Amino acid sequence: MKIKRIDLGYIKIPLVTPFxxxxxxxxxxxxxxxxxxxxxxxxxxxxxxxxxxxxxxxxESIEAAIRGYIAPSIIGMDLDDLDEIMKKMEKxxxxxxxxxxxxxIALYDLYAKLKGQPLFRLLGADKPQEIKTELETDIxxxxxxxxxMVRDSIRxxxxxxxxxxxxxxxxxxxxxxxxxxxxxxxxPDAVIRVDANxxxxxxxxxxxxxAMEDAGLNIELVEQPVSYHxxxxxxxVTSQVETPILADESVFSYEDAVRIMEEHGxxxxxxxxxxxxxxxxxxxxxxxxxxxxxQCMTGCMLESKVSVSAAAHLAAARGCITMADLDGPSLCxxxxxxxxxxxxxxxxxxxxxxxxxxxxxxxVFEKINID
Ligand code: MG
Numbered sequence: 001m002k003i004k005r006i007d008l009g010y011i012k013i014p015l016v017t018p019f020x021x022x023x024x025x026x027x028x029x030x031x032x033x034x035x036x037x038x039x040x041x042x043x044x045x046x047x048x049x050x051x052x053x054x055x056x057x058x059x060e061s062i063e064a065a066i067r068g069y070i071a072p073s074i075i076g077m078d079l080d081d082l083d084e085i086m087k088k089m090e091k092x093x094x095x096x097x098x099x100x101x102x103x104x105i106a107l108y109d110l111y112a113k114l115k116g117q118p119l120f121r122l123l124g125a126d127k128p129q130e131i132k133t134e135l136e137t138d139i140x141x142x143x144x145x146x147x148x149m150v151r152d153s154i155r156x157x158x159x160x161x162x163x164x165x166x167x168x169x170x171x172x173x174x175x176x177x178x179x180x181x182x183x184x185x186x187x188p189d190a191v192i193r194v195d196a197n198x199x200x201x202x203x204x205x206x207x208x209x210x211a212m213e214d215a216g217l218n219i220e221l222v223e224q225p226v227s228y229h230x231x232x233x234x235x236x237v238t239s240q241v242e243t244p245i246l247a248d249e250s251v252f253s254y255e256d257a258v259r260i261m262e263e264h265g266x267x268x269x270x271x272x273x274x275x276x277x278x279x280x281x282x283x284x285x286x287x288x289x290x291x292x293x294x295q296c297m298t299g300c301m302l303e304s305k306v307s308v309s310a311a312a313h314l315a316a317a318r319g320c321i322t323m324a325d326l327d328g329p330s331l332c333x334x335x336x337x338x339x340x341x342x343x344x345x346x347x348x349x350x351x352x353x354x355x356x357x358x359x360x361x362x363x364v365f366e367k368i369n370i371d
Pocket of ligand 1: 195197223224248249
């Protein structure tokens, strides 16, 4: 069965509240949607957000990469040889991981539909005993003034979330106070993950994390304390604190992940499809993580249900993914899609529908014409 056509469209969904990290502030999701169609009319959907501050990808660059390079390279290829398609896509343009992810997700959705299987069953076929059909996601608490972060944290816990991912990285000493105030407000039972989004220097990171440890704030992990290219800094922080360090912006590719694991640049890895360029590369990272005995989180950017659900299928399929940071749909003020995993905060339930499971969406698609 060959790839017949690739169409592009956009979805825009307002967020419940603005999303703020050490890197940016955003008030709605405005993502590219890709539809890949096979000769028999079966189609798959993919999605990519433009997270320029992290991936370097803009809406314009994602669209241009798919129109100008990816679509002309893979249209007409045989879907039975998914590996070949992925290799061709990887080689036709360097970087551009969000564009590749959008098409990769649509291809996996389509491939699983053609096989009549839910994507997680297909991805977990080698170790079916590790498959889980229910995940629990954390929820992001944006970095704000402490009072507001405390209010947001209380609201999240009252709304049923058991795990909070708190964004910090805007002033070390102030960050300790933020987390202390949140811990006091929500009590000892809720899990707190801290994400500095590269906001600290090495020394500031060690000082801040040790202060949280000394204060008994019981932090599950600290994500990306220092700049993504400061590999030695990540190693240093990891060696100097008790709290597990999770690499996020430092790990895009399989090679990045292997280096982190071999040289102990972090204790844990956050796999995001927009960094890996999709499921194909993410599976390679999972294979390596399983060899090294390293646990992974799967996270998302500000994405809606299509690509977040692709990550949910991956998490459901692979035993090394023990943490889910898939709160994109929970941050959206509406769900414009029909079908797919069910987001019943904080649970994500995976039904047995073929593919990712999303059957309809209010998107106007435009066909990519290639010569
Ligand atoms: Mg992060």
